[in-house]
Amino acid sequence: MPTRMLIVFNPAAGARRRRRLFAALDLMRGIGLRPEVADTERRGHAAELARNAAAAGVPIVVAAGGDGTIAEVADGLAGSDSALGVLPLGTANVLALELGIPRAPAHAAAVLAMGRTALLHPGLARHPDGRELLFVQMLGAGFDAAVVHNLSSPLKRAIGKGAYVLQTLREMPRYPFAPIRAEIDGRIEDAASVIVSKGRLYAGRFLLAPGADPRTEGFHVALFRDAGVLAAMRYGAALPLGLLPRMRGVEIRCAETVRLEGPDLPAQADGDAAGCLPVMIGPAPRPMRIVVP
Numbered sequence: 001m002p003t004r005m006l007i008v009f010n011p012a013a014g015a016r017r018r019r020r021l022f023a024a025l026d027l028m029r030g031i032g033l034r035p036e037v038a039d040t041e042r043r044g045h046a047a048e049l050a051r052n053a054a055a056a057g058v059p060i061v062v063a064a065g066g067d068g069t070i071a072e073v074a075d076g077l078a079g080s081d082s083a084l085g086v087l088p089l090g091t092a093n094v095l096a097l098e099l100g101i102p103r104a105p106a107h108a109a110a111v112l113a114m115g116r117t118a119l120l121h122p123g124l125a126r127h128p129d130g131r132e133l134l135f136v137q138m139l140g141a142g143f144d145a146a147v148v149h150n151l152s153s154p155l156k157r158a159i160g161k162g163a164y165v166l167q168t169l170r171e172m173p174r175y176p177f178a179p180i181r182a183e184i185d186g187r188i189e190d191a192a193s194v195i196v197s198k199g200r201l202y203a204g205r206f207l208l209a210p211g212a213d214p215r216t217e218g219f220h221v222a223l224f225r226d227a228g229v230l231a232a233m234r235y236g237a238a239l240p241l242g243l244l245p246r247m248r249g250v251e252i253r254c255a256e257t258v259r260l261e262g263p264d265l266p267a268q269a270d271g272d273a274a275g276c277l278p279v280m281i282g283p284a285p286r287p288m289r290i291v292v293p
């Protein structure tokens, strides 16, 4: 059983999250673990806390939050020997669903206490100005990124996943649906929206890329060929039914590297705004270890 552990907790979503954190801590303390807890104070702080913990040799650093917090902690741990742990307290928790990490705090804590790890292969997005962004689940460009860019945090706190549905309906009439040029391992493709995915799932437990697995190298690239409000509505309706990967107008390609270009179009990574296109996507320099059931 590991002895040292830091839990990086994102308190931004309020009191309910902290209660869930306490439930996990109760279980850990009950079996003799004494994890330290550090609250994040701002966006980007989780990466700093994780980087310092890795430099101090803490063997497991836990992201207690959603996919955005996980991506930040993973970024802070990149290149170190510290393993990433996950306490799923977010809105969608896609990576936890992907890897079978339980949502119930006591169960997730038991997984962390066992300390079994697997290899995780994050992606790395590079902007032309040299900015780099690590992601663990997906990078989207186009319509879904516009939804993420314009989503209000208070609305997300108030109604959770419903905020994405509402924002999707708001974006439909105003999003320009300008074409995206995707260079997938050197081959050019055009699409209205693109999701470069490490995992099978999207927006919760919905199937996007059946063959993908964040524990393996490479990406699955979902190309949404059709532009416009009607197409966006068809894609939106197919997603919860699990029909998206097989639907007309959706194609999925395997890739090692992807370059996305488009006229000032937004990008999102692991559910948080990630600037605008162009962006170059490839593997992170080193895989990392993640605690799994």
Ligand SMILES: Nc1ncnc2c1ncn2[C@@H]1O[C@H](COP(=O)(O)OP(=O)(O)OP(=O)(O)O)[C@@H](O)[C@H]1O
Pocket (backbone or CB within 6 Å): 010, 011, 012, 013, 040, 041, 042, 043, 044, 045, 046, 064, 065, 066, 067, 068, 069, 070, 072, 089, 090, 091, 092, 093, 094, 270, 271, 272
């Ligand atoms: N103290 C803070 N105040 C404001 N924002 C923060 C703070 N700490 C972290 N954040 C930001 O909040 C963002 C979203 O948080 P997180 O991913 O944990 O939850 P979520 O978005 O509800 O979950 P999911 O990604 O699963 O939908 C993170 O990307 C992070 O940058």
